[in-house]
Amino acid sequence: MADIRILTETELRRCVTLDLPLVDVIENGFRALADGGVVMPPVLSMAIEAHNGEVDVKTAYVPGFDRFALKISPGFFDNPARGLPSLNGMMILLSAKTGLVEAVFLDNGYLTALRTAAAGAVAARHLAPEVETAGVIGTGAQARLQMQAAHLVRPFARCLVWGRDARKARACADDIAKATGAGVEVRTDIATLVAQSQLVVTTTPATTPLITADMLHDGLHITAMGSDQAGKTEITPETLDAATLYVCDRVSQCATMGELRAARAQGRMTAPPPELGRIITGRTTGRTAAHQITICDLTGTGVQDTAIANHVAAQSGDAGTVIST
Structure with missing residues (x-):
């Protein structure tokens, strides 16, 4: 059995914010990209024109990190007329050694917004x-x-x-x-x-x-x-x-x-x-x-997503809900 920790946007906002330590985390992601050994596939991008939407999927394996992130980022731009946010999404954190899911961050785009600003x-x-x-x-x-x-x-x-x-x-x-x-x-x-x-x-x-x-x-x-x-x-x-x-x-x-x-x-x-x-x-x-x-x-880049997801894992302690699979 494996435990998976799930954190909501509200819980994530308590764990991580836009500050200099986060800027340093993202900078180290750029360093890793220059140092080599990073595995980062092209962005998977899908337009859903019938509903004025787009979905991006990003990921990267970064040497030195025990985990890698898979980030799903939808944007549906007619949503405000429906009383819904345009952007949402999540990050899934997986073990780089076993591939097992260790955490799911239901951030609704919050972590993407932070890592983009930090970049x-x-x-x-x-x-x-x-x-x-x-x-x-x-x-x-x-x-x-x-x-x-x-x-x-x-x-x-x-x-x-x-x-x-x-x-x-x-x-x-x-x-x-x-x-x-x-x-x-x-x-x-x-x-x-x-x-x-x-x-x-x-x-x-x-x-x-x-x-x-x-x-x-x-x-x-x-x-x-x-x-x-x-x-x-x-x-x-x-x-x-x-x-x-x-x-x-x-x-x-x-x-x-x-x-x-x-x-x-x-x-x-x-x-x-x-x-x-x-x-x-x-x-x-x-x-x-x-x-x-x-x-x-x-x-x-997917490197930024892996960097901030690992940062959250280190900062969040026992926050969130743990489920066993």
Whole structure:
């Protein structure tokens, strides 16, 4: 008989939050990806167009971890009209030695949201210059978390928010102010937001680019994390070309579902860009001067899911419900 520990979202929220230790956990995941030995299959992605839905499945075996995670992440975007959340999902934690299920985290996307925000903080830590003003494009939960995470590693005094809906942008700005203590303002023009920021994070499901090459300026870092499906794009291919340094979380993923996909469709960026893990480990040079312009393309990797799931297992103690199979 094997015991399986089941934790609900409420229980998980008591065990883990967005803090520097979690950022370090996710950074170590990037290190492992650069060190080699990781087994990470391509993302299994399925669109259910009849119901305006999509499902992603990610996983990775990481040497040194006793367990690996299998993450199921559905997004059904007509759900709010039904009184249901757009995003949900779960993580299953399995023994890397026996394959037996050890835990099920019914997180409804909470752990994915945390590890995605923490990955943004890792990118800012290694690529952004000193930040007085940060900007975020988008007004959802990830926009809030990305600014909270960025503030942990680049404690900005001022934040700018852009969104298509002025009411949502104002609510997002208020929440970021409460979480960070920064002065937060709404901007109605993306070019103005970018011009006034040293760090910009894009968090939208846009299919038409929002940032263009003429918006770039010295000393700017952009983290793009909204493009995680073929067809999504937040930054023009010309912008990637114009940057001093363009970095991927995983080149193979960015080439099929990130900003790199559109660039290569135009015959640009044909040489393999560096990956964030190699910059973290010092194998590849990152930002070398404050005036440089850097872009990091984050599509989300199974390594991050395995990293945060193992972190939860270590932090959760005897929380949850144990069932015997």
